[in-house]
Amino acid sequence: MNLTSLLYSQLDTIYIEALKTQAIIGIYDWERANRQPLIFDIEMDLPLKSAAMTDDITQTVDYKTVCDQVIEFVENSEFELLETLVEQICEQIFSKHPTVMVIRLKVSKPMAVEQTDTVGLKVTRCR
């Protein structure tokens, strides 16, 4: 087994589903006037074994902390593109949580296109 496979074989996942936020986001004038809902699914891959062995929150990533950090960032942001917003969120998670190796993030923008339930994007980022 090479180093990369070894590293990935020991990665686990913390997930956050349907984190609800509001932001100024979009390219059209009507989107610049009022915040609209955004919903995030976030997966973070990191080793969880040491937290399991010690039963210690400081040995893992607190998903409540990540939720609060994402909400704070999104609600104060004013980007035009979802692409920019999600890239910045991933950078923030990597910088605040050094043990996170991979992030998979989906953002849904349900008010964006009237004829749909929702639109959005999914990205995967590795440290």
Ligand SMILES: Nc1nc2c(c(=O)[nH]1)N=C([C@H](O)[C@@H](O)CO)CN2
């Ligand atoms: N790939 C993207 N396409 C579109 C975006 C976006 O952020 N990324 N944004 C818009 C508008 O702001 C849209 O949400 C309003 O209908 C259009 N396409």
